[in-house]
Amino acid sequence: MAATQVIRSEWTKIRSVASTVWTLSLAVVVTIALGMLISALSRSEFDRMGIRAQLSFDPTFISFAGMSLGQLAMIVFGVLVVSNEYSTGMIRTSLAAVPQRGTFLFSKIVVATGLALVVGFATSFAAFFLGQAMLGPHQAQISDSGVLRAVIGGGLYMTLIAMFSMGVAAMLRSPMLSLGILMPFFFLISNVLGNVDATKKIGRFLPDQAGSRIMQVVPRVDDDTPYGPWGGLGIMVLWVIAALAGGYVLLKRRDA
Numbered sequence: 001m002a003a004t005q006v007i008r009s010e011w012t013k014i015r016s017v018a019s020t021v022w023t024l025s026l027a028v029v030v031t032i033a034l035g036m037l038i039s040a041l042s043r044s045e046f047d048r049m050g051i052r053a054q055l056s057f058d059p060t061f062i063s064f065a066g067m068s069l070g071q072l073a074m075i076v077f078g079v080l081v082v083s084n085e086y087s088t089g090m091i092r093t094s095l096a097a098v099p100q101r102g103t104f105l106f107s108k109i110v111v112a113t114g115l116a117l118v119v120g121f122a123t124s125f126a127a128f129f130l131g132q133a134m135l136g137p138h139q140a141q142i143s144d145s146g147v148l149r150a151v152i153g154g155g156l157y158m159t160l161i162a163m164f165s166m167g168v169a170a171m172l173r174s175p176m177l178s179l180g181i182l183m184p185f186f187f188l189i190s191n192v193l194g195n196v197d198a199t200k201k202i203g204r205f206l207p208d209q210a211g212s213r214i215m216q217v218v219p220r221v222d223d224d225t226p227y228g229p230w231g232g233l234g235i236m237v238l239w240v241i242a243a244l245a246g247g248y249v250l251l252k253r254r255d256a
Contacts, residue, residue, distance in 0.1 A: 063131020170247025
């Protein structure tokens with residue numbers, strides 16, 4: 001089967017599954033709503049902040065506060081796109097129709113990534129503009145130095161989170177096992193490693209810690225991170241490549 005036909009088939013699969021639509025919709029709503037809420041709270045608290053906090057105040061990054069929960073939905077989306085066929089047993093039929101496993105996985109990743117990219121960019125730009133509206137006099141402008149980069153980076157970050165999850169799901173095959181590892185990794189382990197002094201230098205090289213750097217415009221006081229915004233995103237890309245490569249290798253070697 002030609003690659004274009006496989007891509008068309010994968011697009012039909014993804015849009016016909018209600019869970020993918022719901023998870024992407026949830027990513028949009030949660031990211032924007034929480035970002036607006038945190039932005040409004042930050043506006044009311046700004047005058048009571050200490051000098052150090054005011055110097056580090058990053059209005060652009062504040063509007064992306066909802067990403068911490070929005071990425072949860074992107075993780076679920078990435079896992080379900082790949083592992084749904086394993087949980088339903090449809091993977092045997094799919095691989096019988098497309099015996100070229102590389103083509104099969106590549107087509108699935110391309111379609112899902114394209115969808116995640118559209119949703120990610122729409123969410124990032126909406127979260128920024130609505131969040132800035134909530135910040136009032138403390139808001140940033142899209143034309144300010146580094147802001148457009150951060151907003152574009154927000155869309156790329158959400159997309160890469162989904163792609164990383166696809167790679168992990170391709171390796172583990174089970175949706176429950178994949179989510180059981182990814183959720184604690186991003187919402188517990190990464191935060192602990194990134195905020196404890198003894199492990200901070202390790203935590204900053206994890207995919208979410210490094211990737212989120214692209215959304216920051218105002219550097220924190222005494223920030224000693226050894227890479228910049230694009231360097232952090234580059235580290236995240238390496239994690240994604242490793243996950244997808246692992247998924248491809250295991251798909252080639254294992255039986256369906």
